[in-house]
Amino acid sequence: MSLEVQGPAPATKKLKTSSPFEELLQKAKSLGMEFSKGALNGMNEKDLSSFIHLAEENKRQAEENKRQAEALAQHSEYSMSCLIKNTPEMALRSVGTENSHTGKSKHVEATSKQHKMNLESFDKVDKFPFHEPSSLLVKFRKNARKAQNTNHLVGSYHSESDVSGWITASLEDAQQLAQAATGRTFHVHHEFSLWSDRPDHLVLYDKARQDPIIAVEDKKPFRDGKKMTNHVRGQMFDYLMELRCLGHSAPFAVLSTFEESWLFWQDDEESNKIVESKDRLTEVKDKLGTDAISPTKLVAAEKKTPSPPELKNEVGTANDNTGTDSDLQSTFDACSRDKLLQTEVYSSKQLVPLLYTAIICGLARNPTAPRENYSSVRKxxxxxxxxxxxxxxxxxxxxxxxxxxxxxxxxxxxxxxxxxxxxxxxxxxxxxxxxxxxxxxxxxxxxxxxxxxxxxxxxxxxxxxRGNDENEKxxxxxxxxxxxxxxxxxxxxxxxxxxxxxxxxxxxxxxxxxxxxxxPFFRPLSKEERQKFRSDEKLGKQVSGCLSALAKKGLKYHESDLRWRHIGYYDGGGDTGEKLVMFDLADLEEMEDTEKKKPGAFVVSQIDYLFKRLPDSEPEGQTETNGVQDA
CATH class of the missing domain: 3.30.200.20 (Phosphorylase Kinase; domain 1)
Known part of the structure; x- marks a missing residue:
């Protein structure tokens, strides 16, 4: 059946096409822009494009602000403000053995007495870093395997090194707060204690003057009724004495298992006044505000820092290199190890405030005369x-x-x-x-x-x-x-x-x-002597003679030990003058057969290697003594 068309066929409807201006107008409306008829009159495509570009930029900025606001809102539970003003409960759980790698303590016992102290308030911190992230809370966030109750955070540890990580994060927060409160800049070093062969404690320094402010020792949490021992107290005593040998008058040291923490210091009048003070921060600001020099290394010409009773006269004449008193007798008076004070125990919630308080106490301690550099002619x-x-x-x-x-x-x-x-x-x-x-x-x-x-x-x-065990112990x-x-x-x-x-x-x-x-104490080569090595024929012959003597015995330094710090002068007195010595000889190696055939050429190659170790410039005051400081 066919269709019969009656009359003319209908005309095809023509589609209406939009002009570029109309397309821009639709885009503007999609961005939420509205224009009155009066505003549209006389507006060309270029004008409309400019308005759209501005609207797009505003939209992108608004989206970025919203993203940041959402991130901040999400992150607020990990902010410094939350740590200080809404401190959550924090604890650590063991995921391994409770044994320590340190074994029996090498520190002599000490005893301590408890002394009252109030934690420093944060009310006087002018530029409190409210919205800055807390290193400690962020670490809890990263450490958690699943979402935690933000009011009760649980971290884990296997070793003392893990515990140190939690305490380090706490010290970073205290450092940030102390910097905001005082305007000073600090940095933290992991350091070796007196008898340790590995870094085992933290020392916070004033960055401008490299002045030690506090030491922080970490221990695994005490479990099963265990308590702090007198050997541990002895370790804290040794830290304080070590720091005093660096020139600090009487620093403060913190012992922490993260869950429990204490502040230690030596029993002397000035330190006790600082601990008992209710306005420590003002004292620090007054001192730092008028003096750019580190407060613990001021030259105390008129006013000397009072010392603990058993250590009188330790300040003022230390390292006197100018002469000797004919009436001076050489005496040694032991320091009592029962003159140690400690605070009550503080919980993990109070660790950051305790560390902050310790920093303020360290800064507030009266100045002491600076420790002078070593001298080869000390009398x-x-x-x-x-x-x-x-x-x-x-x-x-x-x-x-x-x-x-x-x-x-x-x-x-x-x-x-x-x-x-x-x-x-x-x-x-x-x-x-x-x-x-x-x-x-x-x-x-x-x-x-x-x-x-x-x-x-x-x-x-x-x-x-050991034995058939493939793993090293x-x-x-x-x-x-x-x-x-x-x-x-x-x-x-x-x-x-x-x-x-x-x-x-x-x-x-x-x-x-x-x-x-x-x-003997070998005098290290000075900066000037090193720099003249290339042109100093006498020095070159002396070094070459030492290396040649080793080569005659078939011995050589390993390249890693061929350093300027292993070269010094011995002064035996009399008319012989100084004699050059190359030391650190315990780990000398056997020369290769090819090296033994041409010992002279090999010695020249070692001299050339020493040339390469000559720095273009060296920091002022840098010295190397008896082969132990880095070149």
Whole structure:
């Protein structure tokens, strides 16, 4: 069946096309823009495009602001404001063994008494970082395997290193608050304690002057009824004494398991006043606001910092290199280890406020005279020293005239000038840490006769394989001591072999149960002497002579040990003058056969390697002594 068309076919409807202007107008309406008829009259495409571009930018900015606002709202539970004003409950749970890698404590016991202290308020922090993220709360957020109740956060730990991570985050928050409150800048170092071969505590420094403000020691949480021991208190005492040897008058130290924390300091009038003060921050601001120099290193010419009773006269004449008092006797008076004060215990919720309070207390401590750099011609010393004997150590006040035998306070005497006796031949008195190497620490020291020396103490506990166990484990203390004894005796033997003029100056000792090498204090090459090495023919021949003597025995330095810090001058007195010595000889290597065939050329190559280690410039005041500080 066909369709019959009647009349003409209908015309096709023509589609209406939009003009560019109309398309822009539709886009403007989609952006929420509205125009009156009057506004549209006379508006061309260019004008409308400009309005649309501005509207798009405003929309993008509004979306970004909304995103940031949502992020901030989401993040507010991890902000500094939340940490301080709405502090959640925080705890750690163990996910492994409770054993510590440190083993038996190497620190002598100390006792402490509790002293009342109020935590510093944040009300006077002018620029409180309300919306800045809290390192501690963010760490909880990252550590959580699932969403947590924001009012009760639980983190985990396996080792003391893990606990240290939580305490480090807390210290970062306290540091941020202290910077906002004082206008100072601080930085934190992981450092080695007195008898440790690995970083085991934190020290916060004033960045401008490299002045230590507080030390922070971390421990695993005490479980199963365990409490803080006197060995732990002894560790805190040693931290305080170490920091005082760096020039700080009487710093504060925090002990924390994260869940429990305490502040420690030595019992002296000035420190106690600061702890008891209700306006510590104002005192700090007054001091820092008028003085750009670090508050703990001001030269106290007229007003000296009062010392604890058992350490009087430690400030003012320390490191006197200008001369010697003919009436000065060399004396050592031990410091009592029961003059330690501590606060009550603070919970994890109070850890950041406690650390902040400790920083403010450290800054508020009265200034002390600055510790001077070492001197190769020191004639006297008056300050804190670490006494070392074969099986023990002790801190005290050393008043020394170089070359004068050192006496100590006898028992039963009520005064320092009576009933004194000579120190035993095996006694040494360390006054400064010259530095640290991979296996050892080196101390600037004096022996019992008042003669200056350097003590290189082997402290390394390496990792070894035991039996069929493929995994390395920490070397036992007995094996570590045996390794150290071999190393120290080898070093002493080689020093005497290659430098016969050191006879009676180098020998093996065991101090505080650690194997040691006692050697002369070698004066390091100055910056100017190093820079002149390329043109100083005499110095070049001296270094070449030392390396050639080693090569004749088929020995060489490994490249990593061929450093300027292992070169120094020995002054034996008399008319012979200084003699150059290359030391750190325990780990010398056997030369390769190809090197033995041309020893002269090999020595030249080692000289060239030393050339490469010459820096274009060195920081002012940088020194390297007895082979332990980084070149």
């Amino acid at each position: 006297s010393y008056d300050g804190i020293a670490l006494q070392l004997n074969k099986s023990k150590y002790n801190w005290g006040h050393l008043r020394l005239s170089v070359g004068s035998p050192i006496t100590f306070q006898g028992r039963g005497s009520s005064t320092r000038r009576t009933n004194r006796g000579p120190c035993s031949e095996g006694s040494f008195f360390a006054i400064e840490k010259l530095g640290r190497g991979d296996t050892s620490k080196v101390f600037d020291a004096y022996d019992h006769s008042g003669k200056r020396c350097a003590i290189k103490m082997y402290i390394k506990r390496g990792n070894v394989k 920490l070397q036992s203390l007995q094996d570590s001591k045996a390794t150290g004894t071999d190393s120290c005796k080898r070093e002493a033997k080689r020093l005497l072999e290659f430098y016969p003029f050191l006879q009676d100056e180098v020998y093996f000792e065991e101090l505080n149960t650690f194997p040691c090498v006692v050697m």
